[in-house]
Amino acid sequence: MRVVRLSLRNFRSYPSAEVELGAGLTVITGRNGAGKTNLLDALYFGCTGRSARTTNDRELVRFGEKVTRVEVTTEADDGRHELSVGFEAGEPKRLMADGVRVERLLDVAGRPLVSVFLPDRLELVKGTPSLRRAHVDQVVAALWPARTATRRAYAQALAQRNALLTRVRAGHASQASLPAWDRELARHGIGLMADRAAAIDAVAGRFPAIAADLGLDGEPAVAYRPRSKASDPDGLAAELAERLPSDLERGFTQHGPHRDDLALTRERRELRAYGSQGQQRLALLALLLAEREAIAATRDAVPVMLLDDVMSELDRERRGRLVELLRSVGQSVVTTTDIEHVPGGEGNDVTRLRVEDGVVIADGAAEAA
Numbered sequence: 348m349r350v351v352r353l354s355l356r357n358f359r360s361y362p363s364a365e366v367e368l369g370a371g372l373t374v375i376t377g378r379n380g381a382g383k384t385n386l387l388d389a390l391y392f393g394c395t396g397r398s399a400r401t402t403n404d405r406e407l408v409r410f411g412e413k414v415t416r417v418e419v420t421t422e423a424d425d426g427r428h429e430l431s432v433g434f435e436a437g438e439p440k441r442l443m444a445d446g447v448r449v450e451r452l453l454d455v456a457g458r459p460l461v462s463v464f465l466p467d468r469l470e471l472v473k474g475t476p477s478l479r480r481a482h483v484d485q486v487v488a489a490l491w492p493a494r495t496a497t498r499r500a501y502a503q504a505l506a507q508r509n510a511l512l513t514r515v516r517a518g519h520a521s522q523a524s525l526p527a528w529d530r531e532l533a534r535h536g537i538g539l540m541a542d543r544a545a546a547i548d549a550v551a552g553r554f555p556a557i558a559a560d561l562g563l564d565g566e567p568a569v570a571y572r573p574r575s576k577a578s579d580p581d582g583l584a585a586e587l588a589e590r591l592p593s594d595l596e597r598g599f600t601q602h603g604p605h606r607d608d609l610a611l612t613r614e615r616r617e618l619r620a621y622g623s624q625g626q627q628r629l630a631l632l633a634l635l636l637a638e639r640e641a642i643a644a645t646r647d648a649v650p651v652m653l654l655d656d657v658m659s660e661l662d663r664e665r666r667g668r669l670v671e672l673l674r675s676v677g678q679s680v681v682t683t684t685d686i687e688h689v690p691g692g693e694g695n696d697v698t699r700l701r702v703e704d705g706v707v708i709a710d711g712a713a714e715a716a
């Protein structure tokens with residue numbers, strides 16, 4: 348499946364725009380502030396129903412306007428499909444798939460998977476474990492959509508246990524029902540840990556070669572770091588029981604997969620603490636590309652890569668390697684202020700779009716794929 352067309356109305360800086368994407372690499376050029384990221388975010392929004400940049404949807408509505416709308420046309424073996432997201436500022440979003448109203452685009456079977464790199468996504472490497480956990484869970488969802496149920500069940504059981512801890516602590520409930528909740532939490536917890544381990548396993552094997560391809564030296568590696576050592580629900584329930592006094596003191600559950608992390612390392616040291624900006628950036632790109640490969644191998648779908656402003660931060664050799672990787676398989680869209688930052692960007696297989704004064708101009712389309 349690939350995205351063939353993007354259409355927007357009153358989205359961020361665009362009054363309206365119609366964009367045809369290439370089957371392989373599409374490069375969006377334009378000056379600083381021209382609207383390149385806005386276009387990339389519109390694509391993300393149209394495919395997922397969410398912005399990659401903000402959780403405040405109001406920001407997406409063009410200044411002075413009330414309603415925004417993004418439509419995405421995809422092409423798959425069974426023909427073309429239409430996804431659309433629109434809303435009036437302050438009102439709920441209206442999501443449609445092939446003209447039928449849906450609750451969430453993420454649940455639509457035929458929607459394109461997207462993987463996005465924005466400069467602030469470096470937080471995934473540098474930031475708190477919670478960001479990496481959420482990311483790992485997204486990878487699980489992309490690999491095996493049905494398994495999102497396990498994460499939801501775990502979150503629900505955790506919330507119930509925490510509520511009970513608060514009541515016990517306040518003297519409003521007895522401890523008698525805690526073991527039952529521990530068993531429930533442990534059952535879903537072990538399931539969640541198994542899903543995360545399997546997802547990282549699929550990615551970890553691919554990561555070093557891709558990282559090396561991108562020019563990241565020093566034996567880069569990615570590994571799942573579960574908080575619990577347990578291998579079955581009884582083991583995790585026992586660990587929870589052991590920590591009960593301290594949980595009661597604090598009023599929340601301190602142990603379990605909601606404290607897991609993902610380690611990105613180079614020379615066995617955490618990139619989060621010791622990596623240069625360039626190394627962190629390369630590791631994140633390698634991670635996203637390894638995930639793309641793992642997803643492509645598991646499902647009949649290659650996620651569309653959306654890369655914002657990544658080229659200017661890489662040296663020429665690494666830019667060249669990244670572009671080669673992107674051109675080798677699937678669909679990707681990159682933004683840059685200067686086409687010269689995309690080695691091979693003038694090639695016949697590359698679609699070039701230029702953004703100027705709120706208008707998107709086809710700057711030489713790729714030959715039919």
Ligand SMILES: Nc1ncnc2c1ncn2[C@@H]1O[C@H](COP(=O)(O)OP(=O)(O)OP(=O)(O)O)[C@@H](O)[C@H]1O
Pocket residue numbers: 358359360361377378379380381382383384385386406407408409410656684
């Ligand atoms: N809701 C909105 N309505 C109108 N304009 C907006 C809205 N939100 C952002 N903008 C404008 O969009 C422009 C930024 O666009 P964008 O971030 O896509 O630029 P860019 O081409 O990626 O720039 P850079 O190369 O500097 O990263 C700014 O001029 C900003 O004022």
